[in-house]
Amino acid sequence: MSSTSSDERLRAESAFSxxxxxxxxxALAGLILVTVFFAITADSSMFTLAGFMNFMKPxxxxxxxxxxxxxxxxxxxxxxxxxxxxAFAGLFFGVCVVTWNVPLLLAIPATLIFAAFVGxxxxxxxxxxxxxxxxxxxxFLFILRGLxxxxxxxxxxxxxxxxxxxxxVEGDILAPFFSGNAFPGLFEWLAxxxxxxxxxxxxxxxxxxxxxxxxxxxxxxxxxxxxxxxxVGNWIFAAGGDKTAASNSGVPVAKxxxxxxxxTACCAALVAIxxxxxxxxxxxxxxxxxxxxxxxxxxxxxxxxxxxxxSAIGAFFGSIxxxxxxxxxxxxxxxxxxxxxxxxxxLLIAVLFNNAIRKRVTGER
Amino acid sequence: MTDDTIFHHGDPVAKxxxxxxxxxxxxxxxxxIALAGVSFDVRPGECHCLLGDNGAGKSTFIKIMSGVHxxxxxxxxxxxxxxxxxxxxxxxxxxxxxxxxxxxxxxxMSVARNFFMGRxxxxxxxxxxxxxxxxxxxxxxxxxxxxGINLRAPDQAVGTLSGGERQTVAIARAVYFGAKVLILDEPxxxxxxxxxxxxxxxxxxxxxxxxxxxxxxxxxxxxxxVGDRFTVLNRGKTLGTAQRGEIxxxxxxxxxxxxxxxxxxxxxxGGTV
Numbered sequence: 001m002s003s004t005s006s007d008e009r010l011r012a013e014s015a016f017s018x019x020x021x022x023x024x025x026x027a028l029a030g031l032i033l034v035t036v037f038f039a040i041t042a043d044s045s046m047f048t049l050a051g052f053m054n055f056m057k058p059x060x061x062x063x064x065x066x067x068x069x070x071x072x073x074x075x076x077x078x079x080x081x082x083x084x085x086x087a088f089a090g091l092f093f094g095v096c097v098v099t100w101n102v103p104l105l106l107a108i109p110a111t112l113i114f115a116a117f118v119g120x121x122x123x124x125x126x127x128x129x130x131x132x133x134x135x136x137x138x139x140f141l142f143i144l145r146g147l148x149x150x151x152x153x154x155x156x157x158x159x160x161x162x163x164x165x166x167x168x169v170e171g172d173i174l175a176p177f178f179s180g181n182a183f184p185g186l187f188e189w190l191a192x193x194x195x196x197x198x199x200x201x202x203x204x205x206x207x208x209x210x211x212x213x214x215x216x217x218x219x220x221x222x223x224x225x226x227x228x229x230x231x232v233g234n235w236i237f238a239a240g241g242d243k244t245a246a247s248n249s250g251v252p253v254a255k256x257x258x259x260x261x262x263x264t265a266c267c268a269a270l271v272a273i274x275x276x277x278x279x280x281x282x283x284x285x286x287x288x289x290x291x292x293x294x295x296x297x298x299x300x301x302x303x304x305x306x307x308x309x310x311s312a313i314g315a316f317f318g319s320i321x322x323x324x325x326x327x328x329x330x331x332x333x334x335x336x337x338x339x340x341x342x343x344x345x346x347l348l349i350a351v352l353f354n355n356a357i358r359k360r361v362t363g364e365r
Numbered sequence: 366m367t368d369d370t371i372f373h374h375g376d377p378v379a380k381x382x383x384x385x386x387x388x389x390x391x392x393x394x395x396x397x398i399a400l401a402g403v404s405f406d407v408r409p410g411e412c413h414c415l416l417g418d419n420g421a422g423k424s425t426f427i428k429i430m431s432g433v434h435x436x437x438x439x440x441x442x443x444x445x446x447x448x449x450x451x452x453x454x455x456x457x458x459x460x461x462x463x464x465x466x467x468x469x470x471x472x473x474m475s476v477a478r479n480f481f482m483g484r485x486x487x488x489x490x491x492x493x494x495x496x497x498x499x500x501x502x503x504x505x506x507x508x509x510x511x512x513g514i515n516l517r518a519p520d521q522a523v524g525t526l527s528g529g530e531r532q533t534v535a536i537a538r539a540v541y542f543g544a545k546v547l548i549l550d551e552p553x554x555x556x557x558x559x560x561x562x563x564x565x566x567x568x569x570x571x572x573x574x575x576x577x578x579x580x581x582x583x584x585x586x587x588x589x590x591v592g593d594r595f596t597v598l599n600r601g602k603t604l605g606t607a608q609r610g611e612i613x614x615x616x617x618x619x620x621x622x623x624x625x626x627x628x629x630x631x632x633x634x635g636g637t638v
Contacts, residue, residue: 237478242470309473
């Protein structure tokens with residue numbers, strides 16, 4: 001057979017059908033739809049720079065979790081304990097900083113290592129017992145939430161909120177990387193030359209980019225690169241697609257899944273660090289139900305519940321959709337509580353869409 | 366039998382030294398004797414068919430050959446030297462590749478990603494170490510074209526390929542990664558007529574590259590179409606090895622069934638099995 005015949009068939013595949021194969025297509029289409037919806041119904045201030053930062057901030061906080069969750073889902077496992085993990089890591093971080101007066105340089109790595117350790121407990125129970133991760137991590141959803149409550153009461157002498165974080169980290173050199181706004185100088189300069197809106201006194205209305213957005217974008221880019229351009233990414237897809245086939249081909253399936261559980265827990269810990277520093281306190285309800293929102297964002301982003309398919313950039317778009325809906329409804333005349341209806345509806349549409357895409361990709365009929 | 370020889374374009378087997386030689390292999394599982402002294406060898410560039418009915422011991426035998434089980438008794442010679450495989454990994458590294466029925470392929474992943482699964486080519490080092498995607502795509506397109514399959518694109522999902530094409534991808538992968546002996550476990554059992562002939566054609570191509578092929582089957586017609594030599598297993602024993610041309614379809618069929626039973630059936634079925 002000549003090479004020309006294969007070239008003919010290459011050309012036969014249109015740009016459109018190539019696009020349809022991308023797992024993140026649904027999320028991108030959804031994002032465009034939601035943007036159009038709010039462009040029509042919402043107050044025009046939603047799409048100013050200040051409005052943009054407003055909805056990107058919750059999107060980023062969820063997105064960091066959702067990207068971790070999406071990698072784990074592609075690897076064929078679930079983690080329902082990430083929401084509780086945010087509270088538990090927040091407690092650990094709060095106690096480090098407030099009770100033990102540990103500087104951030106030590107407290108942050110310690111919190112991440114602690115979270116990775118808890119993630120590895122999840123992972124090793126799932127891997128050793130062969131039980132579905134759904135049920136094992138459901139147990140941890142309650143265990144970690146309960147431990148957070150008990151731990152907070154112990155650390156504060158009966159309170160469920162631990163205050164004083166902001167005072168404890170004041171002046172710490174690492175604080176600007178995990179709290180507040182990045183690039184304030186740039187925004188002041190932009191305000192000075194009149195490119196962005198200012199208050200009467202000349203200060204910019206948007207003082208900088210909230211740091212979580214920077215983390216969110218960076219993690220999305222790194223995760224996408226790892227998934228699509230490294231051997232480890234191939235192993236993640238393989239481990240989630242068919243773990244027997246993968247390990248027969250020499251893929252270290254158990255190690256990969258373990259690493260993914262640890263990574264997901266670290267993502268939860270990062271969100272905990274950022275939000276605790278932001279709020280200046282930690283409480284037991286931190287991260288409540290975030291596990292479901294993260295999984296919804298990952299599914300909207302094209303992840304299959306059965307594993308082996310999906311994308312990190314899809315979870316990125318899914319989280320932005322989420323942020324826009326949560327915040328955007330306040331800019332419209334709709335009741336804010338429509339948000340939950342909207343979220344459920346999006347999830348349903350996304351699952352149906354993903355199912356159709358999977359059938360198309362695998363040639364199932 | 367003459368109709369079945371379309372895939373046999375090779376010369377008569379040259380008397381090359383065997384790559385793998387298995388001598389008087391016995392395997393006991395508790396008090397069950399799965400194999401009671403089986404001898405078998407594969408030479409470069411031949412297709413040696415291992416025939417046998419269900420339960421004859423074919424699977425046990427190939428699992429010993431591919432390093433999954435260790436024999437209870439008997440000797441395995443690899444290139445003339447005694448060899449003991451502790452794991453499938455050992456056998457793979459020595460150049461014995463097995464394509465099991467599940468094919469070790471993931472339908473949702475692309476052909477290129479499946480082809481290199483677990484053995485991805487990389488470029489760069491440390492932090493910039495990344496998949497060599499161009500090489501992956503190029504190799505997959507070339508290898509598959511060499512096997513007579515034109516992929517639409519290297520990122521085509523394996524799920525969109527037919528059963529025969531998947532089998533061919535698995536074979537091409539094993540050969541690309543340096544298999545000297547290729548064990549195919551019932552590669553045609555679940556395939557339709559056209560796909561079967563594609564797989565048989567692939568086996569012929571692989572053999573011409575000097576790879577020794579062990580073709581396990583219970584379908585005598587498929588075996589006769591490509592085989593150079595035929596060994597029949599029955600109840601854990603070999604009933605001898607026959608050269609191509611020395612044996613007919615009917616004789617092989619009888620050997621597999623152990624002689625009498627099939628002869629009894631023959632009257633009512635009119636020789637159609």
